[in-house]
Amino acid sequence: MAQYLPVLALLVLAGLFAGLSFVASKIFAPRNPTAEKLAPYECGITPGRDLPERFPVRFYLVAMLFVIFDIEIVFLYPWAVNYQELGLFGLVSVLIFSALVFESFVYLISKGALDWGPLQVSRRQDPMRSADRTTASTVRRVGQDGRTVTVLDAGVAAEEAGSGVAA
Amino acid sequence: MIALVAQDTQTVALPGPPVVWSLLWPFLILAVGGVLLVTVTSVVPVLRGRSFPAAFTCLTALASGLSLIPVWQRVDRLDLVGGTIGSGTEGPRSLVSGAYAVDGFTVFVTGVICVSVFLTALLLDGYLRREGLDGPEWYVLMLMSASGGVLLASANDLIVSFLGLEILSIAAYVMAALHLRRAESQEAGFKYFVLGALASAFFLYGIALVYGATGSTTLQGIFAAGPNAAGLDPRTDSSLILAGMALLLVGFAFKVSAVPFHFWAPDVYQGAPSPVVAFMASGVKVAGFAGLARIFLYAFQPYWADWRPAIAALAVLSTIVGGLLALAQRNVKRMLAYSSINHAGFMLLAIHAAASPDDGGQRGAEALLFYLLAYTVMVTGTFGVATIVGGRGDGRHDLDDYRGLSRSNPLLAGVMAILLFSQAGVPFTSGFFAKFRVIGALASDGSYALGGAAMLAAVISAVLYLRIVVSMFLIDNGEAHEADHEAVDAVAGGRAAPEAEGDTLVEASPEASVLTSVRAPAPTALLAVCLAAAVTLVLGLLPDLGGGILSDAASALLLAG
Amino acid sequence: MRVTETWYLTLSALLFTVGFVGLLVRRNPLVMFMSLELMLNAVNISFVAFANKLDDIAGQTAVFFVLVVAAAEVVVGLSIVVAVMRRRPSITADDLRSLKG
Numbered sequence: 081m082a083q084y085l086p087v088l089a090l091l092v093l094a095g096l097f098a099g100l101s102f103v104a105s106k107i108f109a110p111r112n113p114t115a116e117k118l119a120p121y122e123c124g125i126t127p128g129r130d131l132p133e134r135f136p137v138r139f140y141l142v143a144m145l146f147v148i149f150d151i152e153i154v155f156l157y158p159w160a161v162n163y164q165e166l167g168l169f170g171l172v173s174v175l176i177f178s179a180l181v182f183e184s185f186v187y188l189i190s191k192g193a194l195d196w197g198p199l200q201v202s203r204r205q206d207p208m209r210s211a212d213r214t215t216a217s218t219v220r221r222v223g224q225d226g227r228t229v230t231v232l233d234a235g236v237a238a239e240e241a242g243s244g245v246a247a
Numbered sequence: 248m249i250a251l252v253a254q255d256t257q258t259v260a261l262p263g264p265p266v267v268w269s270l271l272w273p274f275l276i277l278a279v280g281g282v283l284l285v286t287v288t289s290v291v292p293v294l295r296g297r298s299f300p301a302a303f304t305c306l307t308a309l310a311s312g313l314s315l316i317p318v319w320q321r322v323d324r325l326d327l328v329g330g331t332i333g334s335g336t337e338g339p340r341s342l343v344s345g346a347y348a349v350d351g352f353t354v355f356v357t358g359v360i361c362v363s364v365f366l367t368a369l370l371l372d373g374y375l376r377r378e379g380l381d382g383p384e385w386y387v388l389m390l391m392s393a394s395g396g397v398l399l400a401s402a403n404d405l406i407v408s409f410l411g412l413e414i415l416s417i418a419a420y421v422m423a424a425l426h427l428r429r430a431e432s433q434e435a436g437f438k439y440f441v442l443g444a445l446a447s448a449f450f451l452y453g454i455a456l457v458y459g460a461t462g463s464t465t466l467q468g469i470f471a472a473g474p475n476a477a478g479l480d481p482r483t484d485s486s487l488i489l490a491g492m493a494l495l496l497v498g499f500a501f502k503v504s505a506v507p508f509h510f511w512a513p514d515v516y517q518g519a520p521s522p523v524v525a526f527m528a529s530g531v532k533v534a535g536f537a538g539l540a541r542i543f544l545y546a547f548q549p550y551w552a553d554w555r556p557a558i559a560a561l562a563v564l565s566t567i568v569g570g571l572l573a574l575a576q577r578n579v580k581r582m583l584a585y586s587s588i589n590h591a592g593f594m595l596l597a598i599h600a601a602a603s604p605d606d607g608g609q610r611g612a613e614a615l616l617f618y619l620l621a622y623t624v625m626v627t628g629t630f631g632v633a634t635i636v637g638g639r640g641d642g643r644h645d646l647d648d649y650r651g652l653s654r655s656n657p658l659l660a661g662v663m664a665i666l667l668f669s670q671a672g673v674p675f676t677s678g679f680f681a682k683f684r685v686i687g688a689l690a691s692d693g694s695y696a697l698g699g700a701a702m703l704a705a706v707i708s709a710v711l712y713l714r715i716v717v718s719m720f721l722i723d724n725g726e727a728h729e730a731d732h733e734a735v736d737a738v739a740g741g742r743a744a745p746e747a748e749g750d751t752l753v754e755a756s757p758e759a760s761v762l763t764s765v766r767a768p769a770p771t772a773l774l775a776v777c778l779a780a781a782v783t784l785v786l787g788l789l790p791d792l793g794g795g796i797l798s799d800a801a802s803a804l805l806l807a808g
Numbered sequence: 809m810r811v812t813e814t815w816y817l818t819l820s821a822l823l824f825t826v827g828f829v830g831l832l833v834r835r836n837p838l839v840m841f842m843s844l845e846l847m848l849n850a851v852n853i854s855f856v857a858f859a860n861k862l863d864d865i866a867g868q869t870a871v872f873f874v875l876v877v878a879a880a881e882v883v884v885g886l887s888i889v890v891a892v893m894r895r896r897p898s899i900t901a902d903d904l905r906s907l908k909g
Contacts, residue, residue, distance in 0.1 A: 140890050144887065147879050148879070148883060151875065151879045155872070155876070180282065183282060183286055186290065187286075190290070417880055420888065421887075421888075424891060430892075433891050437837070444844050444881055447877075448848055448851065451848060455851050455854040456854070458855065458867055459817075459861070459862070
């Protein structure tokens with residue numbers, strides 16, 4: 081027990097230091113709060129309501145992948161401790177189990193769940209994004225059946241296409 | 248090969264459990280089929296198209312169903328039921344260290360789940376094509392969910408029940424939310440998830456308390472610790488086991504949507520994709536009832552006097568409230584959700600009768616099994632018709648959308664009428680005999696009050712089905728409404744399938760785009776609903792078809808070994 | 809004062825209740841998931857306490873399964889929330905009310 085005493089002492093010291101720092105800043109720092117200082121923004125329009133919390137989806141994806149592969153260990157560890165006693169049956173069971181976990185990995189890769197970043201995303205085949213899809217092919221012009229498309233119309237279409245890109 | 252491995256391990260310190268693989272096939276085919284489907288379609292993307300996964304799923308369900316026949320012949324030896332379970336002889340037995348039971352009841356329920364998977368796969372095929380969705384995920388999840396259902400129905404240990412329940416439900420949560428373009432679908436998935444997970448937590452706490460009270464999680468162990476077993480176990484702690492049973496019952500009541508715990512069902516049924524609802528209402532619910540029946544009728548049989556009144560209360564509330572609230576709805580999917588709550592009440596009544604220690608027990612168990620089969624077929628068929636009528640975007644579920652269905656597609660209207668009459672319990676349909684058996688079992692048990700309540704509820708719910716039928720065959724005078732809906736629907740359709748928007752908006756006039764799904768439904772979906780109607784009629788005309796199977800399976804449930 | 813199983817069981821029941829109330833009261837889906845986890849892990853405490861009291865290994869093995877199931881459940885729940893998030897700027901359980909009848 082005695083050899084853990086320094087660790088304990090260090091823990092106490094660390095705690096004391098952290099606590100004292102907080103207390104010290106509370107006591108010594110000058111504080112002079114005004115309504116403006118407490119506002120979340122220093123300039124601009126005063127927000128009328130709380131902004132919606134946004135959480136980045138990517139991080140959750142990472143977290144979910146982590147949880148899946150993390151849990152695998154819960155089963156592998158007890159097996160690894162006793163693998164000799166469990167023998168071939170245990171080995172085969174664990175192999176089947178690992179194959180199933182690996183299988184989910186295969187699925188993830190095939191779905192492109194691990195292709196991250198704008199480059200990879202744009203490289204993916206997407207029927208919504210093709211050269212064939214122009215304003216002429218996706219927008220129906222009302223009341224033009226049987227009429228030839230004039231130069232003016234083409235110009236308007238081009239303009240619309242341009243503004244669509246800008247938007 | 249693996250069976251050999253299992254035998255070889257006799258020499259080492261910790262031998263693996265003896266596993267009789269040949270009796271596990273029905274379960275393994277479903278589970279392995281699901282894994283195989285996702286692997287194959289991941290590695291060979293060509294197969295991610297729409298036909299292969301559907302065909303694969305149908306074949307898997309068929310194979311699993313066919314593999315039940317030899318299993319049935321091996322385990323259905325009732326003269327050996329008295330022998331100890333797992334003794335190695337033919338007859339009902341438990342496998343894998345007593346964790347998995349195979350008997351007539353298991354085989355029957357597995358068959359019903361396979362029927363549900365088969366019909367739903369046919370429905371899903373047409374649905375996915377119409378919505379412009381693809382991907383084998385739907386089918387994979389359904390196979391997984393079905394395998395979990397089989398596990399729940401066959402579990403001989405409460406922990407295995409829990410695993411089965413979770414496999415069953417988690418896959419179903421995802422399926423409910425899988426239509427990524429529909430906000431309602433995701434909302435339904437979220438609600439289903441939260442309430443389902445709550446139910447699972449209750450269920451698990453119930454297991455923990457029962458384990459604490461009896462010192463065992465196996466059904467035999469719990470049964471043996473009961474008060475009427477020889478040599479009262481001093482560990483039996485009455486208040487603990489009562490609380491445990493109550494929590495387990497609450498968990499199951501959530502899953503089967505019995506009345507005080509039903510409020511998620513209408514929202515989820517309305518929002519989730521219609522074929523998925525067909526599966527949730529049939530396969531998932533059947534598995535829930537099978538687990539409920541097995542655990543309560545066998546493990547908690549010594550305490551039947553304690554839990555029977557609770558089941559009766561749930562049942563009566565479900566039948567009456569389900570029927571009454573359904574009358575207030577205009578959305579057909581919500582109506583059907585309440586009607587399935589009503590059916591859940593009837594099945595709980597069958598369980599109530601099956602708990603009877605005398606003659607009513609066998610009749611109640613038979614009624615439960617017949618009801619499970621009849622209900623599965625008719626509810627899958629009904630939601631199948633709802634899938635077809637729902638149209639592109641899966642949004643046309645108002646009662647008015649069924650108006651004039653007899654003109655636009657007489658076959659579909661006829662099929663729907665058969666299915667609805669069956670749900671109402673009109674003679675010459677399977678639903679009549681299902682309800683008749685339940686009430687008969689209650690009568691032979693002496694529960695006349697419950698039987699009367701059941702009849703009253705049947706009458707109330709009949710009004711609901713008649714409303715839909717009348718609306719289908721009504722002379723169409725709602726032109727204004729139709730046109731209104733068509734405009735909305737055309738927009739919804741365009742939004743639902745953006746990759747096809749170029750063609751749809753240019754070519755199709757609004758009327759055509761709305762009614763194609765009704766006038767020319769997907770052939771697979773039509774096949775599914777016609778099959779369902781045919782089975783409903785056959786079971787209604789020949790209710791004693793396979794009566795021996797029913798009584799054998801029922802007695803297996805009551806003796807459970 | 810000796811800590812007996814009853815203490816652990818009481819703790820477990822309390823945590824379960826906290827989780828249950830949290831699930832009903834809180835509107836943030838993430839907090840709801842945390843409450844769910846709390847409920848499941850409260851049950852784990854019960855299992856271990858009972859296993860200790862009964863001197864039986866089954867309760868401890870049960871915890872393994874529960875852990876895995878809880879993880880799977882939360883992963884699925886998170887994915888559903890992420891899917892909903894893609895359509896909405898923010899999400900609380902109150903926002904999900906298009907299904908009413």
